[in-house]
Amino acid sequence: MPKTASIPIVRLDDVSKRFILHKDKSLKDRALYFTSRKQSRSDFWALSNVSLEIQLGETVGLIGHNGSGKSTLLKVIGGIIDPSGGVVERRGRVAALLELGAGFHPDLSGRENVYLNAAILGMSRPETDAVFEEIVEFSGIGEFIDSQVKFYSSGMYVRLAFAVAVHSNPDLLLVDEVLAVGDEPFQLKCMTKIRQFQLEGRTIVLVSHSADQVAEICTRAVVLDAGKVVHDGDVGEGIRTLREGYERDRVEAEQESAQRHRVTLAEPLTIHGVSVTDGAGVAIDGPVEPGTDLTITIDAQLKETLSWITGFTLANPLGQTVYRLNTEGLGMELPDTPGRYRVSFSVPATNFSSSQLVLSAGATTPDGHIIASVNPAGHLDFTADPSGAGFVQFAASGRIETSADS
Ligand SMILES: Nc1ncnc2c1ncn2[C@@H]1O[C@H](COP(=O)(O)OP(=O)(O)OP(=O)(O)O)[C@@H](O)[C@H]1O
CATH class of the missing domain: 2.70.50.60 (abc- transporter (atp binding component) like domain)
Structure with missing residues (x-):
């Protein structure tokens, strides 16, 4: 696939997603307001007015606090859930690796699930036949391929799901936190595959809680806070925005807790x-x-x-x-x-x-x-010293000697 700049593969315009929360009413509420309904409903906006364009060949990291809307945004991008408002446009073949086991049927064997999953990802049976051995080899599932997946460990689930996704020839690969479940050798294998995808000009959007992982592989970071995009662009800058948010929350939580306990600790x-x-x-x-x-x-x-x-x-x-x-x-x-x-x-x-x-x-x-x-x-x-690279620099120098017997 040629690497082509500035072709949006995903476009989100003013996208919002509302969930309706059902909360049990207390007996006191029901008595006070003479209502017979046991539950109250309230709207919860998991995404608010999100607009972004993702170009072909980009690797975008979605980062943010727990509950900030990352997985919801990934699902909206992949068309797994519809937005409540706004427009989503996407082109090409999408492979989404979402929460653990999504798309796998527990009573079917690994082999049957590979065919089922590949079909969901748009592959024909001959296409799947052609890559089946590669999928099994990549996943490292071995002889367990004929066992029912309900007996798989969470790592085995992810390995097989990732293997199918990356062998389905996607233009857009969506990966939720699931990669963290695999062991280190498998994570390394996934990273190598992701790098290969990048060289092939494919587009990757991943949700990660690992700043190191995002810094290592992403070309762009989108930071979400309470369903809103608070940063979109430079990865280092995005991670800094996220960390400052964590620190702000920590200080606020400490202050709240001190107030709640009405204890003013003399510092x-x-x-x-x-x-x-x-x-x-x-x-x-x-x-x-x-x-x-x-x-x-x-x-x-x-x-x-x-x-x-x-x-x-x-x-x-x-x-x-x-x-x-x-x-x-x-x-x-x-x-x-x-x-x-x-x-x-x-x-x-x-x-x-x-x-x-x-x-x-x-x-x-x-x-x-x-x-x-x-x-x-x-x-x-700090202005970079061009003489070397790494965390620190020294007043280094070099020397060339010519050997007399050459
Ligand atoms: N189906 C649903 N019904 C109701 N609320 C939901 C639903 N799915 C997600 N939410 C809520 O929307 C908010 C965003 O959830 P989401 O899973 O997108 O966050 P996240 O950033 O991926 O979080 P985490 O880092 O914990 O995985 C959360 O408050 C969550 O409780």
């Missing part, structure tokens, strides 16, 4: 601010050139007598720590008496090759109990 330490300056003491406001000396300063107030450690972390958009430093690591002992302290860390000649890093700062007791955390405390854009 022993407050971080008032975190600043980043260069070697000349000038605040960093823009790209950081290779070789820049950085000073990270944590402004903290200790409110009671306590031993404490403070430090900072620089992480990439996937949340992986690229660099971490704290007072304990540097052998610094902080005063344990109440007061306001500015703790500075000097990091000379920095050379991070990751383009954007997230700065966070925190404080713990010596036994690791977190007493303050600021995340994110800032974002730093």
